[in-house]
Amino acid sequence: MAQSDDTVIAWSCHQVAQWLQEEGFGQYVELLCTQHRLDGLSLLALTEADLRGPPLALTVLGDIKRLSIAIHRLQRRNRTQLEELGLQTGDAVDTGHALGPAGVEWGCDGADRRGCGGGDRLCNGNGLRLRSRERSGCAPGAAACHTHSNGRCRQQLAGRLDPEVWKTVLSSIYVFLVFGFTSVVMVFVHERVPDMRTYPPLPDIFLDSVPRIPWAFAMAEACGLILCYMFSLILLLHKHRSILLRRLCSLMGTVFLLRCCTMFVTSLSVPGHHLKCASKTYGDTWGKIQRALAIWSGFGMTLTGVQTCGDYMFSGHTVVITMLNFFVTEYTPRNWNMIHTISWVLNLFGIFFILAAHEHYSIDVFIAFYITTRLFLYYHTLANTRAYQHSRRARIWFPMFSFFECNVNGPVPNQYNWPFNKPAFMKTLIG
Template sequence: MAQTEEGVSTWSCNQVAQWLQDEGFGQYVELLCTQHRLDGLSLLALTEVDLRGPPLSLSVLGDIKRLTLALHRLQRRNHDQLEELGLRPSDSIPSGLLLGVEWSMDGKDWREFNGDYCLRNGTELVRRTRGGSRNVSSAATCHAHSNGRHEQQLAGRLDPEVWKTVISSIYVFLVFGFTSFVMVIVHERVPDMRTYPPLPDIFLDSVPRIPWAFAMAEACGLVLCYMFLLILLLHKHRSILFRRLCSLMGTVFLLRCCTMFATSLSVPGQHLKCASQTYGDTWGKIQRALAIWSGFGMTLTGVQTCGDYMFSGHTVVITMLNFFVTEYTPRNWNLIHTISWVLNLFGIFFILAAHEHYSIDVFIAFYITTRLFLYYHTLANTRAYQHSRRARIWFPMFSFFECNVNGPVPNQYEWPFSKPTVMKTLIG
């Protein structure tokens, strides 16, 4: 006797078993109805992911697909009941199967998230029916499901590509060296303080100088650096994190070289005692650049520079570290995020309070650093743009480093060191 499909949500296990028999899946009656007590309500909520994964773990792909299609037909005929239960067909069946069609996007990239097939940031959606006809539909965007299973699937697609991380390290290493050399050239061109006094600045003119403030700004930067190094050590995708940090730091400091070299601002305060200084031949300049390079340009290491004002390198470093700490830690780590932002803001305040930079130096540094960080990560999390011509032209380092990173990097942590063999023997 054929099973009626009205009131599926009220079906008993026996009625579900009858439906499975009618659909030709009698071999799964024992598993679904006897062992797992599947009734009508749970049948409507059943998904292909449930069929594939534990505790069901069906092993025959053809049966999984056919049973998924049968469930889809049943759910469509009971659409009202699904809505009453707070479910939608898209919650249980891949979007392509909902319409009984196969979706494709010419020249674009498709990905699967927990059984949902999506085009990320596509501009055009093409539906290809069984007969070959094609219709253009509205654009569809993928959003990553925030459950643990999605993060595990996504994590498996992230290749650390250590060789690229090594290249990014060399890149930022060379950029820092080039920046140090430009700082030497800029020091030779610093304007005479007697001819060019400090420029009017609303903050510097309003707040008296605090002599120890610049050391405190560098201390804030060191604390942020230690926080990031600890996160980097424990993060599962540490290679990608470090590669991104090197790529962004190198790019921002290259921009800083351009602004420093293009325009020499007058010294922001009489206390700096800056004057134009000539280092002689090229070898003398290289030696001075090596001294700045090895000391990381910090006054705590005894490095004193002049003329490198537009824009503030200290603000770049502090802000970049803050953004990496807050981006690559879970959203509920509120204390870590608060500490990071407090260090960032206080570091900026101390730089200005020390009268080591003009306000515009700090503002531009903060703006460029934050915009570049957000621009980079927006592109990295949107695969549709990773191979675009615009990205390759305007951001070649991004296109090279991120071409094989498929989507957002999940914040997963692990112990980086394997247990010694002796300890493994004693433990297990």
């Protein structure tokens, strides 16, 4: 073969032409490679409907079938690389179906084996089946079908991942305001801290069993800072950085908004006598505002000199560390095992250090980890499953999700590029 199957995605038009010759389809080299400039990636995205319909319109049924099966073999061997790019493949031999980009399902014989007229599928005479999208203010979905007089359908391939920077700006404003509101709530919570003489620390299995490590909380914040730097580098180099930042801001803001509710409605007793926390009144409104601004500007971190009391249920440090870990592991390729291992080690050690410092009860950390991970997984499950993304239930319960994700078609592929324009002399040297 012209090249190893593992490098099909990187094939040039010339290498695709060699593969066609070796597979016995030399008569189509001119059509596919010269006229339509088919390279390795577009070859793997090719479907039987593409071969049948315009602009290719192959007319020999046997050649269509044999070429389709040969392409399916390549797709199966390169399944991992295709999934990284947001493309899905099916097994043509075993199931008789192939999945093209953006969740468009094709029948290998051009017929819809399950019939047309279902509520969640649109089909045409060519057997093209598309997941229907409820009509909303968003742009068209993963693919659009236009039926012509000859009964054929022209597919508009999706894979469109709009940056929509203005939505990212809105999400940044949202999390900025939520952090400010959280700081205000922390001021009121500090005024309601239970008296330690009346309400001693609650029994806790971990805190009662592990002696306190004075420097542990600073180490927990150091773990969070390292994770923050890791994600910032990934965000800078990721091709879809606007989507990543929008998702981080929306998720982080939502979790901290929930945290405002839980720490305000119930005031837990101080976890340890070493904290020396007591109810503190900040006087007039201006005093409260100054204290809230101090917490806000210092990000609630002891490394920046911020000391807080009463904000125990649930742990904000655990939320930040866990959320950053999940974003690092989600938006890096699967084979970056070292990065994933470091990220998880920092996450788990950060949680341990929070508990070892006796700054939070064990339940504070457990609930923070659970809520953060569940919300992250629910959000990405909905975002990657187009069938639920614009349903009425999603719009009612997750209105912000529907707004932010309506033009993101499926999973975000982990592709990277340099975010800055090349200097003029570099362009001259390269060009």
